[in-house]
Amino acid sequence: MIQKKICLLGATGVGKTSLVKQYVEGIFSEKYLTSIGVKIDKKQVETENQTVQLMIWDIEGIDRYCGFQAKYLRGASAFIIVTDHTRSQSLVEGLDILKMVKEVADIPGVLAVNKVDLPASWHWSETELAEIKQGFVQFFNTSAKTGDGVEPMFTHIAKVLTA
């Protein structure tokens, strides 16, 4: 069985840890506990061609307390940049991170716009978002709380990586 490493990146508090928890264990917690360092979870996905073991690296939020660490991307096959549509700045930071990733790795990236169970309170226009989505191979509206879009996102990545 093949293994593929996927990195979850994004600002603090956007829901990276929650997305993995929802995807792997099917649970969600409202309580926010900030992550330190890295945690790796595994999950098998059946695609049309084969079974893949996704190694999902949940990486500490990138902010002024924890910078971007290029070494975490070593050996990764894809990355997800998670943003939170209740916080405008999380997209700005997501784009900063995208720039930094592109400098060190040439792998497909997916944009997750998370917390879609809550009303959006960012002020990005549709045209701006459309432009931003250009930098990614695919984009998903997700909710770690309800599970919306979570499984489809990871399945899509597995498909892309085994195609």
Next chain:
Amino acid sequence: MDASLLAALGFLDCIVFQRLSPNEFEVLYKAGNWLDELLPETVGSKIFSFEHNSAYLEDFLIDAENLWLVNKNGRIDSGMWSEQLSNQVIRLEASAVVADKKNYLIVNKLNAKYKQKQETLQIARESLLTADKISAQHDYLHSRLEELLSETERAFPANQPVTQALAQTDLGVAIFDTDLLLLNSNPALRSIFDDTNIKTNLPADKLLLELFRNQYPECERIFSTASSWIGEIFWLNPPLQGKWLKLSIQPIKNDAQEVQNWLFSASDVTQVKYLLKRNEKLTHFDALTNLPNRQYFWQNLEKKIQQNRPFYLLYLDIKQFKRINEIHGHLIGDEVIRELSIRLNNLVNADDMIAKIGGTEFAVILELKHSHAQISSMDQDYAVTFAEKLIGTSCLPFYLSSGLKCEVGLNVGVAAFPKDSSSAEDLMKYADLAVYAAKKKSISSISFYSKELVDASRKRIEMEDALRNALQNQEFELYLQPILNLSNGQIIKAEALIRWHHPDGHMVSPDEFIPLSEQTGLIIPIGKWVIKEACAILKRLTSQGEPIKLSINLSPRQVGDRQLFEFISDTLIESQVNPQQLEIELTEGVLIDNYDRVHFLLAEVRKLGISISIDDFGTGYSSLAYLQKLPIDQLKIDRSFVNEINENSQDSDGAIILAVIAMAHNLKLEVIAEGVETELQRDFLKQHNCNIAQGYLFSRPLPYDEFCELLAAQKAKK
């Protein structure tokens, strides 16, 4: 290894492996029971090889292997990670060590340390997120209002959309006229100051103004120069704890760039401050840099004044910082500020004080080593030397963790106690005024507060007023400077250059008024006038059978104007001018400052058929790679390089020109030489395939009629 020794050393929950060969490890020591579950391959035999049970650890082995191969004493750490075991989550950190030619791998279980780190970061991050949300909301609402205010033609207060927006927003808003009299405010503002326990004597808007005035001596300068400002003010409302407000102030200007209104908006950020306060000593220290903050600095400044010994107050402002944030983002911006603060702090004496007093501003109290009230020229030299050191260290490049290299600069404004003033407010105000003067120079510089500075700022205001009237009174004129094809001496186009006939009779040089109009924003209406006038000239020339091309200059601020493109295309249509007759000139600096914006603008403008040239080429930093990506048609070699070609010049003097010509040809761009004054220069250019030029050798910039005569003469010769 002696287990009891390790235990005594505090290595309680750890494992030590020795690396025997790249694929063989020996368990030297283990404590706790988690190893068996984490790495089953270690169960049963002392010697083992890794079997992919911990992806993180094995990824770290790649780095570790590099260290072990070199086999010099040293150590690297993996950073923390978590592992889910059957009934617990463990937090680990690994280290690879080389000691006495032996290779070790140590894995520490650090659950307690993790928890501790998590607790501190938890609060810090929660407050960051809350602050971020409030501030994003604030900025958004503020800019929406600003837009509404400047959009509508109708004068305030009859302005419906604004009144509606005000009623609905949570942002406290006050709108003032130019005399700072209230035009309108909203319920949200009143509720900020609405405390049943306290009777405030002033209405909310007056209170807001007063708090700002009392806490920020920069206030006058902000109003008199129509600057915008963002910061925090504190409202002391005993017996309660006081409120922290985020305040944004924005002048709203009309099309002629005159201030119409002042927009004040405030939101309550006390909660954020409270969170920060819980998180250690942050009330007195800036969270990003750990330097004392504005409030703390202020207290110290007052203490210093009481001691009544002379000192200098230095106000430092990071130059070109906006550019870093724009190009690289806020994370990098933060990193630069942190790094810079360390450098600055290293230069400050133990007795002196440095603080971070604003987003990109620092202040230093520099004590003098004597106690006479007089300040001597030696003291001044001392302050200059010190400021130069600060500038020197700021200008060194920053190498950031991501491998990026950035550069900034520093402006320093200086005021002296007690020479300039003996009040804290005034000193801050004067130092701010001085730094504002320093900012106007293009390189990092130092400026001392002085009477001349105040006079200069008054003179500036006078000139600004005159400039404002100049448009209305039609005191501007476009002169045209011919641009020739050197191979046949024919005029192929002209550059439009603005001239100002001052009412007192003299002609003001563009070098004097363009920078000022750029600073004040007057460049926007003036630039529009130039575009309109150039189109009118083109139309006249065409109707006279001279379908010549005209080039106009765009300034940085104009490029930043969102309506520029629309204006250009509308004007072309209105005046029925063929866009191919218009050319736009931009300097390299404009390109670098607003790369994304400019790129977009140029592409759009070029779609219309307008051509684009890069002015003053060679004086900036554009790289070839960079130029390749931009949609441009030609480069104009800066006059300074052409100047170097003369009887005394060496081969090396022409080198830059030759390089530019070669580069332009490579990129399939046209090259134009500016400032050609001698036949020697002309021949040099011709000889090296630069066939287009302008300069006094051919003609000065001419008023329209004279330019037409020149064209007619050329026709007659043919």
